[in-house]
Amino acid sequence: MMTAFGRIPLRRRGAAPSLSGATGWLNSPSLSCEDLVGHVVLYVFWTYTCINWLRILPYVRAWAEKYRDSVVVVGVHTPEFAFERDLDNVARAVRAQRVDFPVALDSEYEIWRAFDNHYWPALYLADQHGVLRYMHFGEGKYPHTERAIQQLLRTADVEFDDTLVEPESRGVEAQADWDELESPETYLGYSRSEGGSVVLSDEWAVKSDRIVADGSNARMTVPFHARDLNLVMKPVNPGVVVTFRVTLDGNNPGTAHGLDIEASGGGVLAEPRMYQLIRQRAGVTDRTAEIEFTGSGAEAYVITFG
DSSP states (O other), X not given: XXXXXXXXXXXXXXXXXXXXXXXXXESSSXXXXXXXXXXEEEEEEEOTTOHHHHHHHHHHHHHHHHTXXXXXXXXXXXXXXXXXXXXXXXXXXXXXXXXXXXXXXXXXXXXXXXXXXXXXXXXEEEOTTSBEEEEEESSOOXXXXXXXXXXXXXXXXXXXXXXXXXXXXXXXXXXXXXXXXXOOOEEOSGGGOOSSOOEEOTTEEEOSXXXXXXXXXXXXXXXXXXXXXXXXXXXXXXXXXXXXXXXXXXXXXXXXXXXXXXXXXXXXXXXXXEEEEEEOOSOOOOEEEEEEESSSOEEEEEEEEO
16 A cells, blocks of 8 residues: 555664663563564663653554554663663653553663664664664654554565554643744753753752752742743652742743642652643743752752653
8 A cells, every 4th residue: 555655765774683781671571682583573762751752652652552463562761860770760650651562671771782872762663584674763753653664564464454543642741832842951960061041049069960959949940932841850868758839930830830730839759750840721932930949859850841
């Protein structure tokens, strides 16, 4: 069947690298390349706090379900931040994000290097002979990727429904408002001080990959132009809850509050993950958010937008 996309170029890129570098597995016993021969395989590199991963997840989840009898999805979890190496943190995220396919824990970057990968998220498709045939980095091109899956299935003489998945994306998984997204991802540690403008109060200690609130009432001020504002953060001490409050242009966020705060702006930092602080629902304009922590013991890593 000829599609609106025509045929997707599926150049042979060599054998899929070994998964032997995995430090562990979730949702599956360990898998080798030999175990996967005979199946089309979709390898997905991800890390659980990444907003770009969260926004592709509805499609990956839908492909894993639709093609479950003929396609193996292997999630390769390669941590960006140190706390994402922790097995309990990853296992909690796998449950919360409803990741049901096999997950190789790539805590030492062995699989990442074997694939010569450089991105989160990254998708690699291998045919039934274990040969890499397609890759895509970042968000988007979902119909293109699914047509590539279908071409490999057709080559393997596998029958399938050739309609395309249309998953419903909600909450933090909702696709970005690209027409209004003007603010760049902003890393807060000094080793990657890139992105937008953030003003910190004196109570923050700046580390290489994060900032740490080492006094009460630590504040950060974030001017932005986007529908969503998210913050990756964690408590310094596991099990210790840190409260915080978000204002928008000096006021309670009201209907613009994100999933992780109340309309009054109140929020609780209890576990290491990405927190959605703002989701504007009535037009996007230039705004300024201020996040204030009422006690010490919070660490913040990166601000993302949607």
